[in-house]
Amino acid sequence: MGDDPSGTAERVLLEAAALFQEKGFAAASTRELGDRLGLRGASIYYHFKSKEELLYRIYVRSMTTIRERVDEVIDPALPAKERLRAMAHRHVVTVLTNRDLHSPIDLQRLAPEWRADILRRRREYEQLFLDQIAAAQNDGTLRSDISAEMLMLSLFNLMNWTILWYSPNKDQAADDLAEAFFTVFLEGTQAAPACGQRK
Amino acid sequence: MGDDPSGTAERVLLEAAALFQEKGFAAASTRELGDRLGLRGASIYYHFKSKEELLYRIYVRSMTTIRERVDEVIDPALPAKERLRAMAHRHVVTVLTNRDLHSPIDLQRLAPEWRADILRRRREYEQLFLDQIAAAQNDGTLRSDISAEMLMLSLFNLMNWTILWYSPNKDQAADDLAEAFFTVFLEGTQAAPACGQRK
DNA sequence: CCTACTGCCTATCATGCGCTAGGTAGAAAT
DNA sequence: ATTTCTACCTAGCGCATGATAGGCAGTAGG
Numbered sequence: 001m002g003d004d005p006s007g008t009a010e011r012v013l014l015e016a017a018a019l020f021q022e023k024g025f026a027a028a029s030t031r032e033l034g035d036r037l038g039l040r041g042a043s044i045y046y047h048f049k050s051k052e053e054l055l056y057r058i059y060v061r062s063m064t065t066i067r068e069r070v071d072e073v074i075d076p077a078l079p080a081k082e083r084l085r086a087m088a089h090r091h092v093v094t095v096l097t098n099r100d101l102h103s104p105i106d107l108q109r110l111a112p113e114w115r116a117d118i119l120r121r122r123r124e125y126e127q128l129f130l131d132q133i134a135a136a137q138n139d140g141t142l143r144s145d146i147s148a149e150m151l152m153l154s155l156f157n158l159m160n161w162t163i164l165w166y167s168p169n170k171d172q173a174a175d176d177l178a179e180a181f182f183t184v185f186l187e188g189t190q191a192a193p194a195c196g197q198r199k
Numbered sequence: 200m201g202d203d204p205s206g207t208a209e210r211v212l213l214e215a216a217a218l219f220q221e222k223g224f225a226a227a228s229t230r231e232l233g234d235r236l237g238l239r240g241a242s243i244y245y246h247f248k249s250k251e252e253l254l255y256r257i258y259v260r261s262m263t264t265i266r267e268r269v270d271e272v273i274d275p276a277l278p279a280k281e282r283l284r285a286m287a288h289r290h291v292v293t294v295l296t297n298r299d300l301h302s303p304i305d306l307q308r309l310a311p312e313w314r315a316d317i318l319r320r321r322r323e324y325e326q327l328f329l330d331q332i333a334a335a336q337n338d339g340t341l342r343s344d345i346s347a348e349m350l351m352l353s354l355f356n357l358m359n360w361t362i363l364w365y366s367p368n369k370d371q372a373a374d375d376l377a378e379a380f381f382t383v384f385l386e387g388t389q390a391a392p393a394c395g396q397r398k
Numbered sequence: 399c400c401t402a403c404t405g406c407c408t409a410t411c412a413t414g415c416g417c418t419a420g421g422t423a424g425a426a427a428t
Numbered sequence: 429a430t431t432t433c434t435a436c437c438t439a440g441c442g443c444a445t446g447a448t449a450g451g452c453a454g455t456a457g458g
Binding site: 399400401402403404405406407408409410411412413414415416417418419420421422423424425426427428 | 429430431432433434435436437438439440441442443444445446447448449450451452453454455456457458
Binding site: 143 | 221222224225226280303305307308339340341342343345350352353355357358359360361363364379380382384385386387388389390391
């Protein structure tokens with residue numbers, strides 16, 4: 001039970017993530033969710049206390065899994081910049097290959113305590129990236145004339161908007177996108193500048 | 200009537216944009232929208248045929264206004280890179296100072312023809328940026344080893360995700376963010392590279 | 399055999415929804 | 429003076445929703 005991938009609760013959670021992503025939280029009904037699982041809508045309430053709790057659990061799952069997936073590639077032996085590269089790559093690929101789970105759904109619909117919990121987890125996750133960025137600034141590989149905070153926001157902007165337009169059928173592989181975004185993040189897009197251009 | 204900024208239809212449109220952004224399209228009711236305007240919910244239907252049409256009109260307004268605002272700063276006398284800088288700056292500032300209108304709301308809930316219309320307008324808008332990027336690649340100011348399409352996606356990623364976390368009270372001014380993002384887009388984030396590093 | 403528990407079911411409740419029908423006060427037009 | 433139009437109103441229809449209550453088949457333990 002619980003985390004058993006074949007358990008019903010788990011199936012409900014994953015199917016709910018898919019349904020919420022398709023139709024939005026408010027427009028998705030428990031009955032339709034049941035239909036997709038071969039259940040009656042009311043049976044959902046045996047596994048979850050409310051539709052809102054389901055949304056909360058999806059968010060928790062999203063944050064914990066992406067954190068796990070990114071933790072896997074953090075190699076302390078690598079220089080900070082390369083750690084960051086590996087983390088960014090893993091982040092993009094994870095998000096794009098699991099769009100149901102990681103799509104931004106009505107976070108605002110969550111009760112304040114639950115929302116605060118999710119936001120706290122998000123900040124913890126962002127801190128992981130912030131730490132590497134600050135380290136790379138300290139060892140001189142990343143520019144320091146822009147704050148680490150700002151660099152992190154830029155990186156997440158680059159990585160996260162993708163999920164709203166990405167279509168695995170017609171767009172490039174997630175792997176290629178991840179690489180291109182990080183190249184832009186590191187090198188920028190202007191043609192190779194002359195020496196010493198930036199003070 | 201119509202575009203008169205004091206006209207009721209206009210007030211409904213703007214208030215609906217705010218309400219939809221706050222609660223989501225499905226969770227926002229016409230009655231609540233009416234309450235905010237000093238109307239009964241049913242009176243909305245004198246000005247709009249359906250709630251869905253309201254959502255469509257909001258999207259149309261979003262696309263036309265941002266296009267107008269960006270068109271204003273396109274100066275053919277400038278080099279392509281500077282045109283692009285001005286456009287990106289105007290885009291970010293416009294979006295962040297008018298979040299109700301430009302927040303991404305359930306586009307998927309729109310009927311297919313309406314959705315297709317909005318997507319067509321979006322592509323036209325993106326084309327504006329794509330043209331400048333291609334021009335800047337041709338005159339040698341932007342790198343050509345990454346496709347213009349990919350560079351455009353990177354730029355929009357950088358610019359657009361912001362609206363989902365930006366809070367005008369506690370975050371930097373939209374103006375500063377716009378500048379920082381474009382700097383990252385152009386120059387990247389690594390410390391000034393040695394000469395001829397990029398092939 | 400009995401009991402208890404699990405995991406679902408059916409039936410139902412109260413509520414709120416989008417939207418329509420029909421009315422009406424006041425202004426404008428004839 | 430009469431008609432028409434505008435911009436709202438009230439009342440309410442039909443329906444879907446989240447959630448609850450209670451039942452019931454199947455399994456496991458004693």
